Amino acid sequence: MSVEPASALSSKDLVGISGLTAGEIQLILDTAEELLEVARRPIKKVPTLRGSTVVNLFMEPSTRTRFSFEVAEKRLSADTLNFSASTSSVSKGETLVDTARNLMAMAPDFIVIRHPNSGAPHRLAKVVPASIINAGDGINEHPTQGLLDAFTMRRHFGRLDGLKVVIAGDIRHSRVARSNAFLLTRMGAEVRFAAPASMLPLGVEELGVKTFLRIEPALEGADVAMMLRIQRERQSNVNLPSAREYFDFFALTPERLKLAAKHALVMHPGPMNRGVEIDSSVADGAQSVILEQVTNGVAIRMAILYLLAGGRGESAAHS
């Protein structure tokens, strides 16, 4: 499967992978490849978004994603504003749309939004002219994470087509799993969801993935093992007996990793619960690319900002 990159993104927003074509995904990954080089310069900055304003609107706690966006914005010379709100004030007080309209009065060019409600960025995109970038909405999507994961895989394997990717953990509540599934299946990879059925959403096979109720058969011959955090804050106690039992049956341990292909990559979107979904020796082992994912995240977010800006200014990598 070879995909021609699109010449530009068709939407002003990036609200989810589900709205992207294979060509657009290819374009984002190719652009990130060029931009990765910026991080290796002594002066890690290009003037691409000089004079542009980016609002980072984080309605849910985040460290990694927020910092990654901020680094990407700063490397592109954008002006950044950070706005955090507790989830409680969002649900009871000013509506998101009102918040956004107030922000629009300051004329930002981009709003990066993380929100506990699925669909919040989509609604925002309808009412404000700024480009909306979804940094995670509820249990729906986390498109930049999906893109950086795919980017990391492509850098190692040179392709996505035909890769066997295991995603294991709390699939039901994972926007990362969903964005990865949309992206990887679109690009021709085989996605294997591994989790007890209490952590799999109903009808998930219709996303084009394979499901496994135990992790061992999923790992057979896999190219990638992506472990998801067991999100205690999204669990009721009935989904899972205990973290101990989860580790016992579903965690990625050195023994289980041997079931995968020799060259298999170990990935994790973070933050990790060592000793719950992943054994430390695997997380820190030779096959782990977990920190590379973080580095690649900056390039992906730079690529998205750059492309949504319509490629305005000079090509970032050559300026």
Add this chain to the structure above:
Amino acid sequence: MSRLLIRNGRVVDPSQRLDQGMDVLIADGKIASLSERIDPPSDAEVMDAAGLVVAPGFIDLHVHLREPGFEYKETIASGSQAAVAGGFTAVCCMPNTNPVNDDPAVTRFIAERARAAGLARVFPVGAVSKGLRGEELAEIGEMVREGVVAVSDDGHPVRDALLMRRALEYSRSFGIPVAAHEEDPCLAAGGCMHEGPVATRIGLKGIPGVAEEVMVARDLMLAELTGGRLHVCHASTAGTIRLVRAGKGKGIAVTCEVTPHHLLLSDESVAESNYDPNWKMNPPLRPKADVDAVLEGIYDGTVDAIATDHAPHHQDEKDLDFADAPFGIVGLETAVSVALDRLVHGKVIGIMQLVRLMSCGPAEVFGLPGGTLKPGSPADVTILDLRVRRAVDPARFASRSRNTPFTGFKLRGGAVATIVGGKVVWQA
């Protein structure tokens, strides 16, 4: 003596198996006579219904009028106006007001407000349990004395099987049904749309169909045990229809209603709406297979009534993210058109059966006066134009709220006049 003659209409009245051109004479708020031709008495007002259907007044078993307590969403007066503007001569209002209608004084208040509005008849539904808390029975007998026609903890499913059993038993003494919002709160917890492939695809938490079905199954068994009358509100799944059909087959005293939106929309339309909360209601919109099963239930007579579950919400509280917005949509001013367009013009049922589902059927379910044009009965009449084409325009609603998914829908057929107690209370 005030008289009204409705001439040249096509009278459709399932209670008398009538579908023919007839004149209807109304005197002193009652149907005086029906005949193929009635010469206008000199003192009578005359209404020409040529080309129109003259039906016994439509009754909505399930509305939320929000007063007392939530007058910013709807009042008894605005809700009554919306009812008659939608072709309904009577509505049954649910008790989840503030204070809750769990007390005869609240029932009396609602009845007085409805009388003052002087539009649709308003039949209050009382609470099953005090404060809708599901702990102890409300004073059902006292409320029935003040005019309550059924009891329901609508919106707060009766979790405790023993309380449900006692409600079914106790209500027998007063000859009223227990109307149940069937939903297991644990299975439904946190959900905001139907659980299934569509919810999985768009990343919203789901309410499974079985949350409804396990409660229907339980309550059918309790109704069988107790001999109480169970009315299943807003049946929405294939499983519920199957259970009710089987229950009726066994002779259990069970009835059920369905909403117009569950007939027209499926969970796919939630995805198409792009997270618009006007597609959020409880029970949620179900998959196409359930929609078809509900239509089948209408076709074979398992379904007794079409009821709107009219649930007005102010724009400020509805226009939130899908997960945060309250459940519910308004329905009084779209129901008749949706039903005519989807069911009659869609060739699911004929006009006779539609009138049964919106008039005689609901009257029988709650034992209400009306649902017939027999001489001597209250002169509640709904006049329909089967050909009129209208686009739904919420800006023109009489309701205080505008939360509808049907905006812009072009529907064929609708009410053109509403007569309550012989008085023309609304005309298009």
